[in-house]
Amino acid sequence: MIVSIKNVSKRYGKQDVLKNINLEIESGEIFGLLGPSGAGKTTLVRQLVGLETPSEGENYLFGEMMPSLKLIERIGYMAQSDALYTELSAKENLEFFASLFGLKGTHRKKRILEVMQLVDLSEHLNKLVTNYSGGMKRRLSLASALLHEPELLILDEPTVGIDPVLRQSIWSGFYDLKTQGKTLIVTTHVMDEAEKCDRLGLIRDGVLIAVGTPAELKEKTGSASVEEAFLAYGGVQHEN
Numbered sequence: 184m185i186v187s188i189k190n191v192s193k194r195y196g197k198q199d200v201l202k203n204i205n206l207e208i209e210s211g212e213i214f215g216l217l218g219p220s221g222a223g224k225t226t227l228v229r230q231l232v233g234l235e236t237p238s239e240g241e242n243y244l245f246g247e248m249m250p251s252l253k254l255i256e257r258i259g260y261m262a263q264s265d266a267l268y269t270e271l272s273a274k275e276n277l278e279f280f281a282s283l284f285g286l287k288g289t290h291r292k293k294r295i296l297e298v299m300q301l302v303d304l305s306e307h308l309n310k311l312v313t314n315y316s317g318g319m320k321r322r323l324s325l326a327s328a329l330l331h332e333p334e335l336l337i338l339d340e341p342t343v344g345i346d347p348v349l350r351q352s353i354w355s356g357f358y359d360l361k362t363q364g365k366t367l368i369v370t371t372h373v374m375d376e377a378e379k380c381d382r383l384g385l386i387r388d389g390v391l392i393a394v395g396t397p398a399e400l401k402e403k404t405g406s407a408s409v410e411e412a413f414l415a416y417g418g419v420q421h422e423n
């Protein structure tokens with residue numbers, strides 16, 4: 184078990200943002216957290232990477248309770264808002280992140296070229312990030328999360344602002360990573376993206392209302408789509 188979330192609740196003031204979440208995620212799966220805006224997805228993944236702590240309960244990654252600094256190198260995290268230095272080029276950004284993870288010399292150069300190719304930005308390596316479009320920044324953030332070849336990737340809405348064609352190619356990259364034995368946790372409120380996950384956790388108002396493969400969730404509710412299944416489980420209409 185790579186991730187084990189045990190009785191996790193989170194309160195901000197009087198608001199219960201996460202309510203007694205229990206979830207286990209296995210090695211080598213693509214796990215999707217699906218839910219409308221404000222459901223608590225970001226709060227949960229920020230806890231998994233150690234940026235937040237639960238009010239109650241515990242999160243374990245690789246058997247260690249989070250937050251744990253020693254796990255940093257095994258985790259790749261892409262936040263919802265891009266953490267990039269806009270006055271630097273893409274290459275300089277990646278060199279900086281690579282250095283944080285101790286990547287050096289030819290290996291570092293090779294990894295930078297590989298991740299830029301995966302996100303289809305090879306031609307824009309030397310461009311200043313300030314001149315990147317929103318979608319390009321998203322892709323560069325993804326590239327930086329992949330640089331150090333983490334075993335577990337936690338991606339908060341990785342394909343927002345990315346067009347459907349490129350979204351496909353990024354997903355094929357996700358499948359390649361899975362084939363290499365990596366585990367991916369992806370938050371989304373896009374239904375077609377949810378269909379691509381091995382398993383899904385449906386979240387509404389801080390409650391994990393259902394967990395299963397897209398096929399199981401549809402079958403159990405007699406639904407034709409994940410969207411219908413989500414509604415059948417008591418989810419609210421998603422935004423586009």
Ligand SMILES: Nc1ncnc2c1ncn2[C@@H]1O[C@H](COP(=O)(O)OP(=O)(O)OP(=O)(O)O)[C@@H](O)[C@H]1O
Nearest residue numbers: 195200218219220221222223224225226227263372
């Ligand atoms: N630091 C904070 N202080 C107070 N409230 C917060 C904080 N962080 C999140 N919240 C609240 O917690 C709730 C869940 O937010 P969260 O960002 O986890 O949702 P989400 O499912 O990721 O939504 P989105 O898809 O829009 O990012 C929201 O009502 C939000 O306002």
